[in-house]
Each structure stands twice: as C-alpha cells, then as structure tokens.
Amino acid sequence: MLKVDCLIIGGGMVGAATALSLADLGLKVALVEANAPQSYLPEQGLDLRVSAISLASEQLLQQLNAWQQVKDWRSCVYKRLGVWEDDIAYAEFNADEIQQSHLGHIVENRLIQLSLWQQLEQKNNVTLLCPEQLDTFSQSSDKVFAQLTNTQVEANFIIGADGANSKVRQIAGIGITGWDYQQSAMLINVKTELAQQDITWQKFVPGGPLAYLPMPGNNGSLVWYQDKAEIRRLSELTNEQLQTEVGKNFPKRLGKVEVIAKGAFPLTRRHANNYVKRRVVLLGDSAHTINPLAGQGVNLGFKDVAALQAVIAKAIGSGENYHDETVLKRYERNRRTDNLLMMTGMDAIYSTFANPSTPIKLLRNIGIFAAHRAPLLKKKALAYACGIR
C-alpha cells in the first residue's frame, strides 16, 4: 500500500498545480490521472482547448516554475479586451488602465498541464500514477483509504480535481446545485489573414455571443455560442461550409479566416454544496463549473490552488494539524463566496444579453457605453477579471 500525506485525483491543470503547490510545502503527494497529456512538438497544430490565463494565474504558474516553459513553447499575449453589441456602444479595456503590460495570455490547456507535469517529475515527494483511475475510497476518523485500478493508497486527505463529473465528489456524497444552459459553445481554430493581434473581443448578437481569442502567429480561436440545435447543425458542416457561416456571422473586423479545426462543448453550471467534507477537498471544476463567457473557469481553479496552499502553509507554520477539518474548512470559506460571485455575475451578463426586448437592449447598450466612460468602474472590473483586485 502506498502511504502519502495527500492523494489527488485528476492531473489536469488544477490537479497538477495543486500537487506541485503542496509538494512545495513538503507534503508527500500522490497524483492520479487516467490519461497522460501528449508531449509537445513545435510542428503540432494548435489544440482546440485553450484558456485565457489571467495575471493572477500567471503569477501562480510562475511561483510553481511552470510559466517560463509555457512561454518558451507557445502562447499569445493580449493587452486589450473589446466588448460590444451595437457598434455605437463599444467598450475597450486596456492593460494600461491598470498599470499592467498585458491583461493575460491565451494558452493551450495541454501545454499548461504538460509544463506542470515536467515540474512534478522533478519532485521526489510526488508519485505520479498514470494511467491510473480511482475506483473508490473510504474515510476513517484520521485517514482516507483509496482503491485505484491497480494500487491501494492511504492518505491524510484526498483531493478531487477530477473535473465537472467528479467521482470524488460523488463518492463523498457532496451534492451540487446547477443546470445545463440552453446553449452550447463551438470552438473553432482558424488561420487568419490578419497578423497576430493583441486584442480579444466579444460581440453580443441575438443568438449568443461571438468571441475571438488571438493565438500565436496568424491563428485565432473563435467561440460561437448558439442554441444546441444550431451548434449540432454547425458541427455537421465541412470546414469549408463552416468557414462560409463564420464569414456571414462574425463581425467584419475578424478579416478573412480559414477553418482548421472545430469542436462543440455543452455549457453547464455546477456548484458543489461543500468544498470540504470528512477529509475530502474539492478544487477546480469538480467544485464549480462556470459559463465560459468571460474565460474564468480555470482561473478560479488556480485561485482555489493558491488559497488551499496558503491555508495549509499557515497551519503547518503555527503547528496545527493541517488536515483537520477545521483547517481545511478555512479554504472553503475563503473560496466559495468568491466563486459564487463570479458564477452569478457571468449568469447575470449572459441572461441580460440573451433578452431580446428592445428596452433591455437599449439599457445594455447604455451600460456598455457608460462603462467605457467610467474610468474607476472600468479599472475595478478589469482588475477583478485579471484576478489582481
């Protein structure tokens, strides 16, 4: 039987960052992941799954020594963020307004995960179990016993970083509140006629938002929100046919594009009723999945990682038992309200823009127009979105 301080299920971006952050505190960690990420080769095409990484997430990845490698591979920095519905009401947010050189980077999820894994492989207090899966676990008053497909593990506590359909959450009997949105999102990788840009933008149209995320070189990632039936229809088109639809529906500022790859993703909102319960701790998507409208999902997950690390470091420093429920609950108190606030904020924006009524449309255009001209409000919103408020 493998004996560790902490067992983490799920080696995606959040699980891998958690493993590193706890290993840095001297804890003996086992990380379990079902599928190893594919190694990086420069000639590989860009992955569909990308994330807008905030300044706060960048700082965490720097602290974990994983950021430089991501930058050395590939990423795209952006300095501006544009939002509009009608052309007369356009708001642009600029990193200069919060005295920063940039607002964030667009990075392929796999590269963040890979870079974190490279760091994990150098730690002698981390055991990486992959390919391996959680079958079940049970808790006693002071330990957790897990049965993996091929290994048994005993730990002081177990972390679920196993994504939206978390098995850890289910076995622990932690309920969720949430729903499926009526819409899906289509991610489309395109080659752009325009050179690499320093802006990410989002236009709100009656069917749902249309977003552009700049990628390195002459590349971009489009996000197309639509009702599920329309996304199904778009998914069945050839790349050439989809390119024609993009040309008809996306704003002219996109310029000419060639569709390279596409994929559809359901939109769900899930929030765990507890993040901590009897030696079980949830982080990232296993605790919360959010509407990707403002690209905050993994950024909230990384904030969870930083918060848990801080709570455990403080407990160790003051001689407390770091895995006691009273200690771990401090992490939940620290993060749950912040996550709920961001989820609710995204839903408010999403439903306001989904409302076709003319007075509401007028009001939201006035809102965007006013936001553009209210420097203090803009500054606060921007700092919050970047995770540096």
Ligand SMILES: Cc1cc2nc3c(=O)[nH]c(=O)nc-3n(C[C@H](O)[C@H](O)[C@H](O)COP(=O)(O)OP(=O)(O)OC[C@H]3O[C@@H](n4cnc5c(N)ncnc54)[C@H](O)[C@@H]3O)c2cc1C
């Ligand atoms: C369309 C779309 C666009 C998005 N854009 C952004 C964005 O721009 N910015 C942003 O911050 N976020 C974005 N997100 C959200 C972001 O992708 C997620 O928040 C993030 O991937 C969650 O990471 P995670 O590590 O918590 O979970 P996951 O990425 O789901 O990782 C979970 C891992 O656990 C493993 N696993 C699961 N069960 C088991 C088991 N039983 N045993 C072993 N291993 C297991 C899985 O293989 C997986 O590797 C977007 C999401 C969507 C759908």
